[in-house]
Amino acid sequence: MTTLTASSLSRLSAPGIINSEWIKLRTVRSTVWSYAVIILASFGIALLASGTGNYDGSSFPAAEQNNLLLQSSTLGIYFGQLVVGVLGVLVISGEYSTGMIRSTLTAVPKRIPALAAKALVLFLTTFVVGLVASFGSFAIAIALLGPQGISPDFADGSLIGNLVLSALYLALAAVFALGVGTILRSSAGGIAAALGAILLLPTIFQLIAGITQAQWAADVLPYLISNAGVGMYTPTTNPDALGQVQNLIVVLVWVAVSLVGGAVLLKRRDA
Amino acid sequence: MIKAEGLIKRYGAKTAVNDISFTVKPGMVTGFLGPNGAGKSTTMRMIVGLDRPTSGSVTVNGKPYAEHAAPLREVGALLDAKAIHTGRSAYNHLLAMGATHGIGKSRVNEVIGLTGLESVAGKRVGGFSLGMGQRLGIAAALLGDPATLILDEPVNGLDPEGVMWVRQLARHLAGEGRTIFLSSHLMSEMALTADHLIVLGRGRIIADAPVAEILAGSTRTAVKLRSPNASQLAQMLQGADVTITSTEPDALTVTGLTAPAIGDAAARAGIALHELTPMSASLEEAYMQLTQDDVEYHAGGAPVAPLTSQEEVAR
Numbered sequence: 001m002t003t004l005t006a007s008s009l010s011r012l013s014a015p016g017i018i019n020s021e022w023i024k025l026r027t028v029r030s031t032v033w034s035y036a037v038i039i040l041a042s043f044g045i046a047l048l049a050s051g052t053g054n055y056d057g058s059s060f061p062a063a064e065q066n067n068l069l070l071q072s073s074t075l076g077i078y079f080g081q082l083v084v085g086v087l088g089v090l091v092i093s094g095e096y097s098t099g100m101i102r103s104t105l106t107a108v109p110k111r112i113p114a115l116a117a118k119a120l121v122l123f124l125t126t127f128v129v130g131l132v133a134s135f136g137s138f139a140i141a142i143a144l145l146g147p148q149g150i151s152p153d154f155a156d157g158s159l160i161g162n163l164v165l166s167a168l169y170l171a172l173a174a175v176f177a178l179g180v181g182t183i184l185r186s187s188a189g190g191i192a193a194a195l196g197a198i199l200l201l202p203t204i205f206q207l208i209a210g211i212t213q214a215q216w217a218a219d220v221l222p223y224l225i226s227n228a229g230v231g232m233y234t235p236t237t238n239p240d241a242l243g244q245v246q247n248l249i250v251v252l253v254w255v256a257v258s259l260v261g262g263a264v265l266l267k268r269r270d271a
Numbered sequence: 272m273i274k275a276e277g278l279i280k281r282y283g284a285k286t287a288v289n290d291i292s293f294t295v296k297p298g299m300v301t302g303f304l305g306p307n308g309a310g311k312s313t314t315m316r317m318i319v320g321l322d323r324p325t326s327g328s329v330t331v332n333g334k335p336y337a338e339h340a341a342p343l344r345e346v347g348a349l350l351d352a353k354a355i356h357t358g359r360s361a362y363n364h365l366l367a368m369g370a371t372h373g374i375g376k377s378r379v380n381e382v383i384g385l386t387g388l389e390s391v392a393g394k395r396v397g398g399f400s401l402g403m404g405q406r407l408g409i410a411a412a413l414l415g416d417p418a419t420l421i422l423d424e425p426v427n428g429l430d431p432e433g434v435m436w437v438r439q440l441a442r443h444l445a446g447e448g449r450t451i452f453l454s455s456h457l458m459s460e461m462a463l464t465a466d467h468l469i470v471l472g473r474g475r476i477i478a479d480a481p482v483a484e485i486l487a488g489s490t491r492t493a494v495k496l497r498s499p500n501a502s503q504l505a506q507m508l509q510g511a512d513v514t515i516t517s518t519e520p521d522a523l524t525v526t527g528l529t530a531p532a533i534g535d536a537a538a539r540a541g542i543a544l545h546e547l548t549p550m551s552a553s554l555e556e557a558y559m560q561l562t563q564d565d566v567e568y569h570a571g572g573a574p575v576a577p578l579t580s581q582e583e584v585a586r
Contacts, residue, residue, distance in 0.1 A: 010344065010372045010374050010415070011344070011372055011373065012340060012341055012342060012343075012371055013373060016370055016372055016373045017370075017371050019370040019371075020367045020368070020370035021367075023363060023366055023367040023370055024356070024359070024363075024367045027359050027360065027367070028356065028358040028359055030358070094358070098353065098354075098355065099351055099353040099355065100354060100355055100356040101354075102350060102354040103354045103355060103364075103368060105321060106319050106320075106321065106342070106348055107342065107371040109319065109320045109336055109337035110337055270316075270321065270323060271316075271322070
């Protein structure tokens with residue numbers, strides 16, 4: 001009646017677990033929709049940002065022209081962090097809400113490799129999507145701002161680097177949300193917490209700082225994930241502000257805390 | 272081969288599994304029987320490491336499940352038919368599960384064929400009926416061609432043909448020398464499928480014996496009687512090998528004594544009998560009797576309390 005012929009060579013392996021998570025990521029509709037929204041919205045925002053201005057760019061210094069192009073190309077990433085904030089949570093909370101997590105952890109009973117593979121696959125995929133969004137938007141910005149006398153100065157290598165950094169931030173924000181989702185295990189709670197950290201915290205601290213003139217609240221602001229994220233890919237001349245590398249470190253700390261917290265709980269809790 | 276030793280699982284103040292030890296041997300179907308809430312699912316989750324025992328240990332083929340290099344090849348588990356992402360197709364679910372162990376498309380198609388899911392494999396699992404979900408869960412359990420299969424309530428939601436199929440599959444796989452561990456709350460199902468039974472009630476093992484032995488133990492004739500002096504009669508009939516239960520104030524059910532013996536004893540004591548009926552207990556009744564003290568949730572009314580219980584029926 002039955003012939004059972006699975007290869008006797010098959011065993012649990014890191015590439016196998018990564019492949020599994022890649023199959024899982026691309027075979028649910030929320031992933032496809034989220035990434036499509038990020039790319040299309042980025043292009044749309046770039047169109048609006050560079051098509052509605054009216055510049056006489058010939059008078060602008062090269063660095064300022066580059067900044068204008070960078071801004072038009074990365075506004076979509078700022079919006080995209082909200083989408084990946086949702087997606088990152090769903091990647092794991094969707095497994096908890098459907099019971100899939102029990103299948104996942106039965107296949108990978110040491111658990112941590114499954115979370116690591118999820119984080120890696122989500123990071124890489126989001127990074128590629130971020131590159132498509134930022135460089136596509138960049139092309140749109142060049143096309144629309146060029147006739148207004150604004151053109152990129154590639155002699156200053158930082159322009160391309162900053163576009164790459166914006167995609168990197170998008171990918172890191174997704175992994176941050178994955179950690180939050182792992183800690184909270186619920187879609188509603190996870191999304192609220194992830195978007196709260198990304199979107200709401202800066203507003204809250206700004207309000208506190210504005211109303212009470214409290215210096216500590218103003219001091220906290222640059223260390224919030226979304227502020228540091230924008231700082232990662234936005235050059236600054238302000239000597240008091242965090243540099244791009246420092247901002248990257250701040251974002252990495254947010255990601256590490258959320259992911260390690262999720263890993264510890266995943267390992268300890270009953271599934 | 273599954274070996275549990277002193278397994279305990281507590282959730283806060285509630286003890287779900289209370290110090291159980293058992294061995295599930297290869298080459299046969301072992302039934303895991305017990306009322307809902309007895310701790311069957313918790314025990315099965317502990318075997319594959321989803322729940323951590325409060326104390327005690329359980330090994331599969333000599334090692335804790337998580338220590339195996341290819342867990343899916345050691346144990347295939349159907350723990351919960353809903354342990355599948357509803358937004359993914361059956362085919363992709365199996366592909367993702369298999370990928371962890373390098374199990375490819377050909378094996379996925381094989382288990383899809385084996386479980387009769389060809390026509391729905393490309394559809395999203397969210398639209399599956401309970402029976403189709405169950406078949407998909409079994410397909411996933413078979414992916415790694417495992418030496419041990421753990422199936423938690425596998426016939427739940429299956430149509431009669433599906434029930435028959437699971438029964439034959441379990442018997443066939445056991446015939447190949449595999450270890451089959453099958454849970455159910457239905458004694459009748461177990462009687463048809465299992466060789467050996469482990470009966471669980473309120474987290475404890477009530478019986479651990481071959482099906483034939485439990486059958487023999489439970490088909491001892493019970494005698495139902497009615498008498499205005501039932502309690503007096505009950506005290507009189509007590510003995511080392513006698514179990515007496517009372518369902519109503521004037522009614523008793525006696526096992527371990529024949530109807531003539533009870534009638535004679537009543538006559539000697541001058542106690543009037545209004546009814547004396549020998550009954551052959553069915554397997555289902557024997558199971559009810561085994562577990563009646565250990566049912567977690569009674570469906571209204573007072574539970575049937577035994578007056579005396581000198582021994583467990585199965586032993």
